[in-house]
Amino acid sequence: MKFTKDHEWVEVTGDVALVGITAYAANALGDVVFVEVPEVGKALKKGDSFAVVESVKAASDVYAPVSGEVVEANTELPNSPDLVNAAPEGAGWIAKVKLSDASELDALMDRPAYEAFLDTL
Template identity: 60%
Template sequence: MSAIRYSKEHEWVLVDGDTATVGISPYAQEQLGDVVFVELPEIGKKIEKGKELAVVESVKAASEVYAPIGGEVVEVNNALTDAPATVNEDALGKGWFAKIKLANKSELDGLMDEAAYKAYVASL
């Protein structure tokens, strides 16, 4: 069973201690199409759950990536600046957007596990 949790907005979270790595799901990147640009948050930025974390532009549209949890941005994936297509190639791995120091671990309780997320996507 994967430790990754998902939001209804198609972001994923992988927690390690008090830090969460955040990205978009394979479903989200498929819906976007070829990603051509990623705007990442600044390190040190305080993020609220449900607020904009990043922006992804694809050949189809520009879309906001919402923070599935709140906290402080402690690291960003600068590799996406030069290679935004990494989001398409490895959404759950090298295509992560930011690492956030968790402000409130209980916010994770509202996220879905992999089985619940797959069922949710199947219902769309």
């Protein structure tokens, strides 16, 4: 699993990246009440906003940690947004993205580096 400084995570299998927000982000948001998932077929450029997570505290954009095409969205989230809180790095995933440039993964942090980054916040 790889992480961004914007608190997204990526887990790659083959040429498809599973993407979501980290437990840190989910805890910071509080109780998630709505998730807008991206449309299948949407082209993403690394850094683009591609989803929205709303909580009782705030709404937060989710940024694409990698470039590619959305091949699947988590259709459970609009009806069960609490999955983001219950399992942010599991069942609360947001989208699957077919990678267009796997080298972008090299710029992401592994878990120890991400945890070290969190210690600086």
